[in-house]
Amino acid sequence: MAASGLLFIGFVLGHMYGNLKAFAGEETFNNYAEHLREFGEPILPHEGFLWIARVGLLAALVVHVTCAVILARRAGRARTVKYVVKKNTHSSFSSHWMRWGGATLLLFIVWHLLNFSFGKVNVSNGETGDPDKNPYRLMVDNFDVWWLTAIYLVAMVALALHLHHGTFSSAQTLGLTGTARARRNARAAGLVIAIVVAGGFSLVPIGVLAGIID
Ligand code: HEM
Numbered sequence: 001m002a003a004s005g006l007l008f009i010g011f012v013l014g015h016m017y018g019n020l021k022a023f024a025g026e027e028t029f030n031n032y033a034e035h036l037r038e039f040g041e042p043i044l045p046h047e048g049f050l051w052i053a054r055v056g057l058l059a060a061l062v063v064h065v066t067c068a069v070i071l072a073r074r075a076g077r078a079r080t081v082k083y084v085v086k087k088n089t090h091s092s093f094s095s096h097w098m099r100w101g102g103a104t105l106l107l108f109i110v111w112h113l114l115n116f117s118f119g120k121v122n123v124s125n126g127e128t129g130d131p132d133k134n135p136y137r138l139m140v141d142n143f144d145v146w147w148l149t150a151i152y153l154v155a156m157v158a159l160a161l162h163l164h165h166g167t168f169s170s171a172q173t174l175g176l177t178g179t180a181r182a183r184r185n186a187r188a189a190g191l192v193i194a195i196v197v198a199g200g201f202s203l204v205p206i207g208v209l210a211g212i213i214d
Contacts, residue, residue, distance in 0.1 A: 016201050030133075164191060
């Protein structure tokens with residue numbers, strides 16, 4: 001779970017960085033999207049790098065979800081009798097949200113791929129044209145529709161909570177929380193990663209809403 005989670009953290013950091021190119025304008029953003037498709041050529045075929053990343057992410061997702069189900073079952077078996085009094089003393093809000101937050105993110109990812117990648121669902125009345133040639137317009141037209149923007153912003157809250165606890169959890173699994181100081185550092189890392197990734201992703205829809213990106 002920790003290893004696949006760390007791979008996702010690397011991916012979302014890279015994806016978020018790429019999205020911020022929307023602030024540099026249509027040409028820069030679309031050039032970046034095209035470079036991703038040409039990356040590694042001529043050693044790799046066109047879109048070769050993208051396909052390696054897709055297969056790797058899909059494999060990591062299968063591992064991550066399978067581990068989550070196994071762990072949830074194990075936790076259920078470990079306590080067959082419910083607590084009479086259940087008081088929350090130490091655990092954070094985000095740690096309670098891992099299952100529902102994870103399921104929310106899974107739903108979001110399915111929508112997101114239909115929306116921008118495989119399906120290119122576009123419900124706006126914008127000027128998207130051929131979305132294969134213009135991912136920038138597809139994205140900006142999408143965020144011109146308030147409820148589509150709302151879906152993304154709610155998903156970013158779920159992502160922040162998931163990253164906040166997930167980063168700490170993976171540090172724990174890897175044996176990096178042995179001392180009080182190390183635990184504090186792991187918590188701080190979780191907070192920073194959650195804010196940077198979810199905040200960075202949110203800047204683009206907010207930028208469209210504010211008319212800075214159009
Ligand atoms: C506000 C947040 C986000 C925005 C604006 C956004 C935007 C985009 C866009 C425009 C594309 C298509 C890129 C292209 O065609 O070149 C894309 C693809 C993708 N995004 Fe996001 N994204 C966001 C968040 C996320 C998150 C949180 C995840 C996963 C945890 C994610 C996973 C993916 C994946 C897997 C692809 C498919 C790449 C491919 O195989 O074509 N995105 N995103």
